[in-house]
Amino acid sequence: xxxxxxxxxxxxxxxxxxxxxxxxxxxxxxxxxxxxxxxxxxxxxxxxxxxxxxxxxxxxxxxxxxxxxxxxxxxxxxxxxxxxxxxxxxxxxxxxxxxxxxxxxxxxxxxxxxxxxxxxxxxxxxxxxxxxxxxxxxxxxxxxxxxxxxxxxxxxxxxxxxxxxxxxxxxxxxxxxxxxxxxxxxxxxxxxxxxxxxxxxxxxxxxxxxxxxxxxxxxxxxxxxxxxxxxxxxxxxxxxxxxxxxx
Amino acid sequence: xxxxxxxxxxxxxxxxxxxxxxxxxxxxxxxxxxxxxxxxxxxxxxxxxxxxxxxxxxxxxxxxxxxxxxxxxxxxxxxxxxxxxxxxxxxxxxxxxxxxxxxxxxxxxxxxxxxxxxxxxxxxxxxxxxxxxxxxxxxxxxxxxxxxxxxxxxxxxxxxxxxxxxxxxxxxxxxxxxxxxxxxxxxxxxxxxxxxxxxxxxxxxxxxxxxxxxxxxxxxxxxxxxxxxxxxxxxxxxxxxxxxxxx
Numbered sequence: 001x002x003x004x005x006x007x008x009x010x011x012x013x014x015x016x017x018x019x020x021x022x023x024x025x026x027x028x029x030x031x032x033x034x035x036x037x038x039x040x041x042x043x044x045x046x047x048x049x050x051x052x053x054x055x056x057x058x059x060x061x062x063x064x065x066x067x068x069x070x071x072x073x074x075x076x077x078x079x080x081x082x083x084x085x086x087x088x089x090x091x092x093x094x095x096x097x098x099x100x101x102x103x104x105x106x107x108x109x110x111x112x113x114x115x116x117x118x119x120x121x122x123x124x125x126x127x128x129x130x131x132x133x134x135x136x137x138x139x140x141x142x143x144x145x146x147x148x149x150x151x152x153x154x155x156x157x158x159x160x161x162x163x164x165x166x167x168x169x170x171x172x173x174x175x176x177x178x179x180x181x182x183x184x185x186x187x188x189x190x191x192x193x194x195x196x197x198x199x200x201x202x203x204x205x206x207x208x209x210x211x212x213x214x215x216x217x218x219x220x221x222x223x224x225x226x227x228x229x230x231x232x233x234x235x236x237x238x239x240x241x242x243x244x245x246x247x
Numbered sequence: 248x249x250x251x252x253x254x255x256x257x258x259x260x261x262x263x264x265x266x267x268x269x270x271x272x273x274x275x276x277x278x279x280x281x282x283x284x285x286x287x288x289x290x291x292x293x294x295x296x297x298x299x300x301x302x303x304x305x306x307x308x309x310x311x312x313x314x315x316x317x318x319x320x321x322x323x324x325x326x327x328x329x330x331x332x333x334x335x336x337x338x339x340x341x342x343x344x345x346x347x348x349x350x351x352x353x354x355x356x357x358x359x360x361x362x363x364x365x366x367x368x369x370x371x372x373x374x375x376x377x378x379x380x381x382x383x384x385x386x387x388x389x390x391x392x393x394x395x396x397x398x399x400x401x402x403x404x405x406x407x408x409x410x411x412x413x414x415x416x417x418x419x420x421x422x423x424x425x426x427x428x429x430x431x432x433x434x435x436x437x438x439x440x441x442x443x444x445x446x447x448x449x450x451x452x453x454x455x456x457x458x459x460x461x462x463x464x465x466x467x468x469x470x471x472x473x474x475x476x477x478x479x480x481x482x483x484x485x486x487x488x489x490x491x492x493x494x
Contacts, residue, residue: 015447020277020278045292077433115430185362186322201325203322
């Protein structure tokens, strides 16, 4: 286990996300998967299908974080430019990968035309990421994992990156649910947070069936300490007249 | 109408989005709303509840785009630091707003304690953004709109920013749906895109009940031209044996 805090950035590529036409669901799936491997997603960016934006953002993120996961832009159409941009960001050539061409030929039982062949292009030095759905794979270059944008495919590819990660201590969390507006316990929570600097305390408000409420999340790298602090916090809230239920 | 292309960035603030605990739905809602007002969302970023990340990112985005919309971090708890960070980013003081305090007092029928009073803090020069749900408002400072993170509240506040925007020509789109894998028409689409440099052509693959398919989106600022091009494209696809249905 890596003793440092290990961070990642998620780079979501696609005009369709920025136009609001498509609802991204990949960020949450990636964050949960990486979190379970001791890698914290520290920032996420959504960029359009424009080479300069993709290349500059990728080059910034791969230097600022231990890992980068990208989604989108791996298909066969003219707006699928991720592989070419990753190659350019790393300053390496983009080649048609014979292994992928053979894979596609076996899968589709025929010769692969130039459209589909776009999906077989991998930057020099890239290591393939298995696609359990049987389509073309993703690839890894250095600390960057390049995954498909279709959520089903993305989640499949994700399973092939966990073993490549050198993660830190996994962050564990416990949650309390209160059916009270945050204003009623904000100061108590602030005092409690100050007394527990090794833990992270968050309060996430919601509108429930019975009105305002919040989930209070206690997070840390020591499971016992998180459990003890959560119990202490529930008791402190109860003493202040705020019923908190562990969820 | 502004003759230029008018762009915005969306800044999503919150550890809960980056941990995967909460699924963001605000980006898509903001993008659709701004798009209808002739403002294109050109990038989006998700940052944690850390002052430096929020301040630096906001200062970059507000200089790089015509508008910035932020979501999250406006509640009463210690992890709600957006108002303070916006004030620091603009180099102005953060003051308790008497109008908001009076609003809260009227709403809750009692004195407002220091926890809730956090939600009344507005950077100097900030203009309030109405919250139709009755809670504390958001605010605008310069070209930055600061909205709540709870989706219902965020969408309510959004309605009060449209009239403040000086948008460009609204981008209109038409979509064709095909029940064919993208590889079958990628080259045709690329050729068509090259012949229509004033339009943006995107292809968004999906797995449907009947197998692979895609939605092909034709976008542009001239509705007649978009309609004509979409009809031409459907005819070209049909001639190539790919049935395309307008959706």
